Amino acid sequence: MAPVPDIVLALEGVSAGYGDVAVVHDFSAALARGSITTLIGGNGAGKSTLMRAIYGTCRCFAGHIRFDGTAIEAEPPWQRLARGVGLVPQGRCNFPRMSVLENLLMGCYTLPAARRAPAIDRVVGLFPLLAPRLKTTAGNLSGGEQQVLEMAMVLVTEPSLLLLDEPSLGLSPKTQAELFEVVRAIARTGVTILVVEQNVRGALLISDTAIVLDLGRKFLEGPARDVMVDPRIRQAYLGGTIGQQPAA
C-alpha cells in the first residue's frame, strides 16, 4: 500500500473574493507536510486573493479550507495564526515608525512573554542581516531588508504553514538567491510553504509542486520540474529572455 501523504492544507472547492464578488472560483488543492508549492499566474489572476482566503483576510464564499484536518474557513486570522498558519502579504507589511526590534516584538504579539526573546533570537539567527539593524526604524530599511523583516515577523510564531506572497520583490538577485535558500531551509524543518513569486524560475527551482492559476481558476497542477518545461508555461511565465521567446 502506498503511504498516505501527510496533508497539512486541503482546499476543497474554495471560492473567495471581496464584497460580493468572487475572484477565485472552485479551487481545490492539497499541500503535503514540508513541501514547497509555487502558485503561478498572471497579474490579477487571484494569487494574492487565494493566499488571503487561506489566512482569513478576504471572504471565503464557498468550499472548505482544512488545516490539519480542521475546517478553518470561518475562523478569523488570529485564530488561524494560533493554529500555525502564517501569511506574509504582498507589498509593504511592517510598522514603519517602529524599530526593527519593536516590529519583531509585534510579530510575537500572540506569544506568551517568556517565548518572545528566544523567538526573536532564533529569527535573527535565520536572517543575520537583521542583527545590526535592530535599533533602526523599519521605514528606513531598504526594500529588501523590509521584506526579510516581514518574513521574520511571521516566522517568530513558528507557523507550520507559511504563505509567502511575492517575497523576493525588490530584492537584488543575490539576496533573492539567499532568500530562496532560507525558504528551502525552513521547509526542511517540516514547515509547509505556499509561495507566489514574480521570479517564477527561481521559485520553481526550489519547489516540489506548482499550481497555475488563470482568471481565478486552477489551470494546471504538477511537479515543479514538469511545469517548468511545459511549453504553455514557458511561453507565458518563463519567457524572460529573448532567446526563449517563441517566434511571433
Added chain:
Amino acid sequence: MTIDPLYLVQLTLNGLVLGLLYALIAVGLSLIFGVLEIINFAHGEFLMLGAYAMTFMLPVVGLLYAPALLAAVLITALGGFLLFELFLSRLGQHDFERSILITIGLSIMLLHGTQYLVSATPRLVDTELGFDGVAIGDIRITWTRLIGGGLALAAFASLYGLLTRTPFGRAMRAIAQNREAALMVGIKPRTVARNAVVLSTALCGLAGAALAPIQLVQPIMGQFLIFKAFALVIIGGLGNLPGAIAAAVALGLFESWIGGFFEIIWQEAAVFLLMILVLLVRPNGLFGRAIVRAG
C-alpha cells in the same frame, strides 16, 4: 498700552491649564482617527458628559473632588464603550462618509437630549476646594486649575507609557501604522478599536470633569470645543499625538492672552483665523503628519 507683567504671568498660567485640558480632547480625537480612520464629531459631547457627570456626582459624594472625578471618568468611558459597540463597530473600513453622518447625528442628539433633560442654563459647579488657590506673590492660581493641569500632564505621561511599553498600546500604534501588518501578527482590530475609543472618551471625560469647576457647565460646551479640537489635530499633524498636545497648549495660551487683552468677542474669531493661517502656510500641520506617533 502698557502690559502689567503680573497680569501676563497670570494669563499665561490660566492659558497653560486650559491648553492642557484641550490637549486631552485633541489627543483622544487623534487616537481615534489613527486607529479607526474616522473623525468622531460626537467627541465634544463626551466632554459635556464628563462635565455633567462631575456636576451631578459632586453633591452625591459631599463635594469631594477625587471620587466625583473618578466617577465622571468611568461614566464617560462607559459612554465610549456604548458608542463603539452600538455604532462605530458597525462601520466598515472605507465608511468615512457614514462615520461623519453617524457621529454628527449622535452629537446633535446628545446635545439636544441633554438640553431637554437638564435645561440649557449654564451651571456653576462648586467643589470642596471652592475657589481656594495658591498664591505666589501677587500671582494666584486656584487649586481646581492646578489639579486640572496636573491631571492632564499625568494622563499624557501614562498614555505615553501605555502606547510605547504595553501590548495594549503597541497594538493601537500598530493598527494605525499598517492595518494589514496588524492582521499579519494576529492583532484583533475590533478589540483594539474598542480600546482606543474607550481610552479616548475617558480622556475626554477627564477633561470635562476637570473643566467643570473651572468653566461654566452647559450642554453646548462640547460644540464650542470639537471644531477647535479637530483643527488642533490637523495643525498638530494628523495622528501625531505630541503635535496635537503642543498645538492645544499653544491654543490655550493664545486664547488666554487674546481674552485678557481684547474684548472677549474677538477671542473665537482670532483663534480660528490663526488656525486657518497656520494651515494655509503648513498644509500638513506644524509638526508633519504621522501615524499615531508616541514620541
